[in-house]
């Protein structure tokens with residue numbers, strides 16, 4: 001019996017029929033308090049959710065749904081380190097990674113906080129040595145290039161945060177991220193670099209991920225081609241992993257390894273040693289400020305009443321559109337160049353977490369689960385796909401994220417950027433009627449083409465400036481939004497079995513390709529045809 005059979009869902013369905021015809025234009029006109037009442041501020045992070053197709057009753061009914069899904073108990077279990085990742089038999093205790101040293105969080109009878117802070121201190125000592133030029137490469141030169149090799153959560157989190165906090169970075173360090181098994185990724189990253197000034201961070205929770213190990217082996221060969229002596233590896237490779245044995249088997253000294261734990265999911269691992277490249281770039285103090293932002297949002301999520309809880313509200317609004325308006329996608333548009341990687345980062349966190357089609361008891365879900373997440377920085381998207389958002393037939397709820405201050409206050413750029421930011425949510429919500437166009441004297445034949453229906457929902461998130469603290473708040477906000485939705489849809493948000501099949505098939509196909517076709521593989525006709533064609537073209541090229 002899923003959530004859709006409960007009272008709250010039934011009431012929401014009936015309520016939806018009343019709300020679906022309402023226009024945001026009327027809702028604002030009839031309620032001068034609307035903007036204020038449908039807004040929330042949490043330690044400088046402001047959410048205006050008034051431009052959503054909701055009434056006060058919608059919020060009441062949606063919060064009833066959260067209660068019916070037993071969200072408060074689920075939040076307690078999350079923070080208490082209960083093994084809620086049932087299919088992998090693990091806790092999902094990423095919140096412990098940003099808890100202060102004074103906290104006490106027990107898992108299997110052990111307080112995890114001392115381990116968390118010991119690794120943070122190890123990271124800080126290492127980062128400082130690299131940043132200050134004291135970490136010397138094999139030939140005695142300081143490190144100038146740091147290359148993180150990892151994929152998925154071992155890449156998207158650190159690369160997103162590195163980009164987001166570039167304004168805080170030490171500019172004489174060239175930080176790069178190699179993730180793709182496509183050799184061009186590695187080749188371009190090391191183009192023109194000297195091995196004796198380059199440090200690789202091999203970042204992999206399992207240390208078994210094929211893409212990462214392939215890139216790490218290529219990096220080792222590239223380094224040894226230049227530096228010859230195998231002793232150079234100790235000066236140019238460090239590892240971030242939970243798998244000490246595999247790290248040592250690769251040839252990296254356990255002393256140069258930064259550990260974390262199986263209770264940290266890959267896509268929730270940015271605050272662990274997976275963030276090492278970020279700390280090297282921005283330093284320990286800024287990294288800790290980011291952790292404080294995460295922790296502030298964790299505390300808000302843990303303690304705020306549901307109707308004033310930012311992640312919960314955003315999650316419920318997402319459910320409203322996903323399940324009642326049947327919106328297939330959810331877009332995220334940061335109006336800040338530095339947040340360019342944020343949508344890609346959130347794609348993994350959201351879609352790997354809630355892209356599930358069976359519920360916790362293994363039965364097919366009856367209601368739609370996670371949406372397709374996508375996005376792009378503003379204003380670029382405006383000159384690309386916003387046409388569809390304004391006048392297309394699809395309903396796409398959007399989160400707009402913007403800041404009052406720029407890290408680069410040059411001429412009038414920032415006010416122009418933010419003018420667009422405000423204009424877009426206004427246009428999406430209120431549109432432009434055919435009457436208004438007629439009043440302007442627009443040619444009658446053109447009126448249908450120039451009409452904007454409006455009534456297109458958005459959230460606006462705004463803070464003073466994109467600081468490390470704010471980035472932490474924002475990231476934790478989405479983590480907890482996604483958790484809340486997983487609770488409502490009753491799916492396991494912390495496993496990712498859906499990535500396995502493709503990985504296994506790739507291994508089989510790779511073996512077949514390497515065995516020059518003599519293997520006994522029995523692929524489908526299409527795959528066999530494609531492999532034969534590939535083999536033929538590979539030979540002639």
Ligand code: F6P
Nearest residue numbers: 152153154204205206209266499
């Ligand atoms: O294949 C998916 C995945 O397991 C992600 O969940 C994870 O973030 C990524 O691969 C990388 O895994 P690892 O850090 O173990 O190399």
